[in-house]
Amino acid sequence: MTTEFALIDALRRIATSSAARGLLDDAAVIQIGDEKLVLTLDTLVEGVHYLPDDPPDTVAWKLVAVNASDLSAKGAEPLACLYSHALGEDSWDRAFLDGLARACTHFSLPLLGGDTVRMPEGAPRSFSLTALGRAKRDQPVPSRGGARVGDRLWVSGTIGDAGLGLAVLRGRKAKQSAAQWLVARYRTPSPDTRLGPALAPFASAMMDISDGLLIDVQRMAEASGVAIGIGIESVPLSPAFRAAAGDDFDARLMAATAGDDYCLLFAAPPEHTARIRETAAALDRQVSAIGAVSDGGGLVLFHQGQPVPLPDHVGYRH
């Protein structure tokens, strides 16, 4: 079986256009006339990216949300989407379309077209969605690879909620109210499509956190050719996460290595700190400085000011 890493490595020899960004980024950026278009495509597979008994409207919501998250992380305003639907059982499909309609409206991604396909009997289904966004004309589109020595590292929102929600769905015990909220974070992520475009002018590098904070910080460090240190105490946790799992070192490590956060991860020069906080506050969104960029390479994890070994599992590898 080909690994994702090997395949992407082989694809890199095909995707040589500069617009492909070496397949290192969340999205492609293509210049059309005076406009910079951002294009992203994500696929959800039954039994891999969603659970067969997840409510179908939430599967559709997630399909749109993960692509909206990619656009936001490139500072792009959402324009439109197309998707491919694998036909299934009638009531499931109807509920899926209800969720799709709500998500397309919520994330400002009007549905323009796509494809419908029939799967062989009993086959797990998959759904692909392509989202198109428009980046600001007069500034570069932040990549993963722009973090510079001296930058601060930031995240939006709270980390680990979706991962804990998935654990709850798999049987982990938690108080009813916290459990419900965490499961909703797993099933219906809500990346803010305005936050990325608003923060992009300040960011030297930006991406979304989809596979786990640690692995995604590692990717930013590698793409940027720098070291990024983060303090595990600084990782922002939600009240529901704390109620269900606490906030000790192990709980924080769990949060930082779970996937499906769909929060923004960005590096920015320290002089932009005040404007970053103001921008997020104006949109009623939380941002937290969790680390710093320095000379060297890779991710360095700190606990109470001391470097600690990285866990074996730093996030979700496909």
Place this chain on the structure above:
Amino acid sequence: MTTEFALIDALRRIATSSAARGLLDDAAVIQIGDEKLVLTLDTLVEGVHYLPDDPPDTVAWKLVAVNASDLSAKGAEPLACLYSHALGEDSWDRAFLDGLARACTHFSLPLLGGDTVRMPEGAPRSFSLTALGRAKRDQPVPSRGGARVGDRLWVSGTIGDAGLGLAVLRGRKAKQSAAQWLVARYRTPSPDTRLGPALAPFASAMMDISDGLLIDVQRMAEASGVAIGIGIESVPLSPAFRAAAGDDFDARLMAATAGDDYCLLFAAPPEHTARIRETAAALDRQVSAIGAVSDGGGLVLFHQGQPVPLPDHVGYRH
């Protein structure tokens, strides 16, 4: 099980943007600044759109070709593509990528990105590709719905070759040389990406033939609110098709109801006839006038000048 028809009907209530063209067209058309972008997304499913033992490089070729065909049918020049790869066995994936690289070059669709996903063990795989094209600035993008009374109906290339190639793969006997050529038409369709843009200025309606000539003419007639009559004798057949299946009424009906042609189907005022022929000749491509648009509704099939009943099976419905 939801039918494709029911699903598209439900999707139409979601895809209300004018750029979606009522989901009646092969592609979406979106205005970005001064540019008209054409977007299409097609999915190939193992065991449905390709055979499990089709050579993997031809599966990749077809994935790119079917999308290139949609762009050409909207008169759009190819710009770029993204695709989603379902990981499989190593040597299969490597061969697939070889075909993908060749097709992206051949169809001028540089690969910009996409997604890679792991499927559950043993699941049939599917591949989605989104292609982006650019339509001419100073003219409308032809839709399926523009055919006008008095127009002539045209097709490019020859009809039925791919369908007969599929029949050969399924055991139909044919001479070796014809069989090989027909199978290649099924496995590696070669829509001309220059022909659609060159013909678009003359066409009042244009689409590609993917599900069978008759069903696609029927779709154009319905979308345009006109009747379209075609003479079965005028349907262009290749020498290989004639050698393998003859050219009597039944053979022609088989050709006109088989899928996977990826030829252009277009309607144009009779005064453009000479320029249409010159344009195709300059690109070394064949075009054939096969019918006419008149008042009324739907497809009317003629044989030796007389209307004949439509067959039960007019093409491939998904």
